Amino acid sequence: MKIIDAKVIVTCPGRNFVTLKITTDQDLYGIGDATLNGRELAVASYLQDHLIPCLIGRDASQIEDIWQFFYRGAYWRRGPVGMTAIAAIDVALWDIKAKAANMPLYQLLGGRSRDGVMVYGHANGRDIAETVAEVGKYIELGYKAIRAQTGIPGLASTYGVSKDKMYYEPADNDLPSENLWSTSKYLNSVPKLFETLRETYGYEHHLLHDTHHRLTPIEAAQLGKSLEPYKLFWLEDAVPAELQEGFRLFRHHTTTPIAVGEVFASIHDCQQLISEQLIDYIRTTIVHAGGITHLRRIAHLAELYHVRTGFHGATDLSPVTMGAALHFDTWVPNFGIQEYMRHTDETDEVFPHDYHFDNGYLKVGDTPGHGVDIDEAKAAKYPYKRAYLPVNRLEDGTMFNW
Numbered sequence: 001m002k003i004i005d006a007k008v009i010v011t012c013p014g015r016n017f018v019t020l021k022i023t024t025d026q027d028l029y030g031i032g033d034a035t036l037n038g039r040e041l042a043v044a045s046y047l048q049d050h051l052i053p054c055l056i057g058r059d060a061s062q063i064e065d066i067w068q069f070f071y072r073g074a075y076w077r078r079g080p081v082g083m084t085a086i087a088a089i090d091v092a093l094w095d096i097k098a099k100a101a102n103m104p105l106y107q108l109l110g111g112r113s114r115d116g117v118m119v120y121g122h123a124n125g126r127d128i129a130e131t132v133a134e135v136g137k138y139i140e141l142g143y144k145a146i147r148a149q150t151g152i153p154g155l156a157s158t159y160g161v162s163k164d165k166m167y168y169e170p171a172d173n174d175l176p177s178e179n180l181w182s183t184s185k186y187l188n189s190v191p192k193l194f195e196t197l198r199e200t201y202g203y204e205h206h207l208l209h210d211t212h213h214r215l216t217p218i219e220a221a222q223l224g225k226s227l228e229p230y231k232l233f234w235l236e237d238a239v240p241a242e243l244q245e246g247f248r249l250f251r252h253h254t255t256t257p258i259a260v261g262e263v264f265a266s267i268h269d270c271q272q273l274i275s276e277q278l279i280d281y282i283r284t285t286i287v288h289a290g291g292i293t294h295l296r297r298i299a300h301l302a303e304l305y306h307v308r309t310g311f312h313g314a315t316d317l318s319p320v321t322m323g324a325a326l327h328f329d330t331w332v333p334n335f336g337i338q339e340y341m342r343h344t345d346e347t348d349e350v351f352p353h354d355y356h357f358d359n360g361y362l363k364v365g366d367t368p369g370h371g372v373d374i375d376e377a378k379a380a381k382y383p384y385k386r387a388y389l390p391v392n393r394l395e396d397g398t399m400f401n402w
């Protein structure tokens, strides 16, 4: 089955998405997501200018060999742009293989391990009262697990808090917005949020929180300890993970479960975290970590060390990634949870899909492939719009992590 065409489609139905469509000589095509928030055109060019010329004419069924060709065959490898481009090819090829087999993707991966995929939604508010009310709305919708983020008194803006509740989008400007950060203000306010949430709703639902890479290991240890009474499902990205061994100190001071990995591009970014049992959940995604072929290796390594999956699923991961991830989640033995931020209606129209939400779970359909398509005519109505993620400064003006 020869690849005869591969094209990159950039569309902006409310936010930018980069999509790869690979067509074969047997009338089958596959779709892969190549979206890297705020750096979309770099991946589009990497695909168009560097990978697609080497892809045409290859046998679409040789997924592993094609993966190795683009990974090992690149002298400059492992960066997020390159790994996102490889992921798009990989997912499109798995889509084709599953369509050729006339099977939903999860069947090719090894079959169903569960009936549905437990997801968590994002509740956020400007203050604790508003966040508590938002969590209540998610509970009413049937969610079993909810991430809670709240505004910090004394800071004008806070990561994860937005006007749009269901479709939170951080890439909010055509040049980076500048936010302010204070670790001490943050550490003083977060435990109060979770104390109030547990007082209000009890302990039946899973609660999660994302620190977005902003603490040192000892600060993270303090936060983890202070949250222990509220039994979080996880504390996410408390510490930036460039230094994997930095998690040791944090880990040894708290029993709050630790999640990390949405910015990782390969198994090498989490090998030490997993093999030293410094984390509980690995959040790498199909789109940013080399596709299904590579994420499968990460999941298998994690399984050896009792680490479970908890893939990233913000709105900047297109429905194509969500569909592929849900097939993966339906199969993977060491599944933990899946993040789910709903897409806007415009996005859902551009990317028709057969997964659906059912009382706290996402369920995949049985359409052959990963079950997500792109409507090219609708995609063409929404041209690319430059948008950056914000940057962060400390109150004295020092640049900081966002």
Ligand SMILES: O=C(O)C(=O)C[C@H](O)[C@H](O)CO
Pocket (backbone or CB within 6 Å): 037, 170, 210, 212, 262, 312, 313, 314, 315, 316, 339, 389
């Ligand atoms: O969903 C999360 O956990 C995030 O941290 C979302 C990120 O800010 C977002 O994907 C950046 O593009």
Ligand SMILES: [Mg+2]
Pocket (backbone or CB within 6 Å): 210, 212, 236, 237, 262
């Ligand atoms: Mg996160």
